[in-house]
Amino acid sequence: MRPPRPADDENASPSRFGAGLTRHQRRRQEWRLRDEHSEELLDDCGLRLADWLANGAATVVKQGAHRAVYRLALPSGNYYLKQYRLAGPRAWLQNNLRPCRSYREAAGITRLSTVGIQTAELVAVGRETHGPFSGESFVLTRELPHTRPLDEFLRNAAEASLLEERGDQASLRRRVIEQLASLTASLHRHGLFHADFHAGNVLVQSDGDGARLFLIDLLPLRTEAMTPQRRWSMLGMLATSLSPHASRADRRRFLDAYSKSLGVHDDPRTVEAFCAAEVVRRQSRADRKWRRGNRHVAILDADGIACRGLAEIGRETLVAWRNSIARGEAASLPKTATLRRLPAGNAAREAWENGHALLRRGMPVARPLMFLEKRNGGIIVRDGAMPCATFPEWLRHASDGVCREDHVETLAAVGRLLRRLDDAGFTAPPDAIAVSTGGGVIVDRPEQVVRRTIWRPRREGSPQRMLSTISNIADRTTVETAYRGTTARPAESTTEPQSVVRRRVPFQRAAAAVLLAITTLFAGCRSIEKPTTVAALPAKHSVRASQLVLISDFKLAKDDPLVDDLIDLREQVVSTLQLPEPRQDVVVYMFSNEDAYRRYLEMVHPGLPSRRAYFVGTKKELAVYTYWGDRIQEDLRHEYTHGILHSSLAAVPLWLDEGLAEYFEVAGPRPGGMNGDYPHQLAVAVANGWRPDIDRLEQVEEFSQLRRIDYQESWAWVHYLLHASPDTRQELLAYVSDLRDSTRPQSLSDRIATVEPSYPARFLGYVATLNSSGGAVIRAASEL
Ligand SMILES: [Zn+2]
Incomplete structure (x- = not known):
């Protein structure tokens, strides 16, 4: 957590925010409110919450360990009451080392009104007092009539615009988006950072032709120096919450109005790219939280x-x-x-x-x-009810009794849905989509949907598989046109390999332009002595060999030993693991020096740990980034192995991905050489009480959580499984084979346990023999 700004804490004192509010002490509760409210809100013990709950004047809106929100319907009007609870010693400590949370929220409300941003009116602030300490605390605000959250507004506006009031709704929507932009710009102009800036915290009050926006939930509001990173980070939060409801046109309109209002010249493509990456990052974080279990999930x-x-x-x-x-x-x-x-x-x-x-x-x-x-x-x-047919079934029966217009609309809806899925990093097989009686299109079998995220990709990147199931050419065109939408985006083709190389050039020019824009933008807040440099991908030369494309700024011969070695490696990986032929290209961007490589990665993926090479799989491309250095061969072997695996399999668990890459990075006529001093280091670790645990490795989902010993252990498991016995080898191959189609087959540890219940002991013994065998030791290094 970042240390609070002293100014924020100073403002969170009743002497600053309490203008017009008087102090009322009731037993253990201290309140600041207008005198006219004291009778209605307080009795001798404090807030009348228990009474209201008993007589129905208070209803619970949200309930959690940290806070509860109530709606109050009182004679003088309707209010929202927020009750900040103290769940555990940590919360207690935070509540007392700094001003209590209700005071901080009250300070935020006051701060917003001084800069002219509308929010709910502050009616009362209270806290429990225990001697000098604060306990629970409360904020009471007046209800904003006829408002609804922005996300809901945009969703409804989208639905309404399909009906007759199309024109009015569309112009209202435009105005709301422009106002949102000016609200955001206004926050930034006054150095106000909202750490939970999402559409649910923006309320829209519309009376047909006009609309007013209110920003609520102001506890996460703080004063900050507004660097581009901070501004963009708020735009990223907003983009995440609006991503289901906002169109590309909405985003452009927002950015236009925002830049104009704030008087900055952010390059829209750069900001959009940044926000798109933020959306992916934040959503996958939410997915992980959901998987682990959170307060919304009952286990x-x-x-x-x-x-x-x-x-x-x-x-x-x-x-x-x-x-x-x-x-x-x-x-x-x-x-x-x-x-x-x-x-x-x-x-x-x-x-x-x-x-x-x-x-x-x-x-x-x-x-x-x-x-x-x-x-x-x-x-x-x-x-929800069962839909009437899967999309392929619907196609087969579509000719009976459906008018052509509905037919086309449904096809277009399928195309748009595919595009949205694709943009969000999901691939859906035809059977996963269903058509309901009214012609609505839904994802009916989400278990068949496959995710592709930045670091763990998937080979299919286009609706080709879906399209191939549609035999009627006109139908196919309808789906494809809707899929592409208004933006020109060529359908990806895997049948014509050369096109990949040809298309790359304009893409790189665009990337270079974006990077130039980023560099210029940040130049102001970096050290002045540093000259502004453009980090760009290598682009001058390319070599293609099977599914490998090497792109560099220096010339590399097609028969360079390095290229030959990678072709051999591909054969080794495919035959050892009995993989299907890899179908997708792996593109290696080879920078001529470390500096250019680091500059590029820092620009495009800021904050990544420093490594000699990266494998990045996206829905568009399986890419390896590295530079020409002393260990180029092992680095390329390692990363290319990732590429081959991801090109052949639906999913590759992180530990296995790294274990296999560590295994195959060791050059030699046959795979299975010792990887550096791993055997020795593992033996030392065992002597010091470390124990392998494949169960634990299988749980690791983020590469940042992999420690050096985890790479070594993963390597050793792969070595053990491939060489200890035909049975263990068979289990690994069966597992890899399941990974062709399934993203989460039965775990490998369960499988090995069935074949060999005492495998942990056997594995330890195997590790010991690896260390004493002194096999062909080849210099290599882990990624750490
Ligand atoms: Zn790796």
């Missing part, structure tokens, strides 16, 4: 059953559903809910997790309420 695992449900449904209800479903009886589900059986494995969990991930991105999908998984199969319970 209901029972004997031999994995089960999770939406916490808001209530634990008791969920347990009742779980028990009756597990017994095979009809559960007393709500009328709108439906239940779907899924094969054994992880399908039910995938349907649950992907379903919620898609919902967070505003995709049309039935809301998963609960999943349940047993050894012999899984079940997903979701909200």
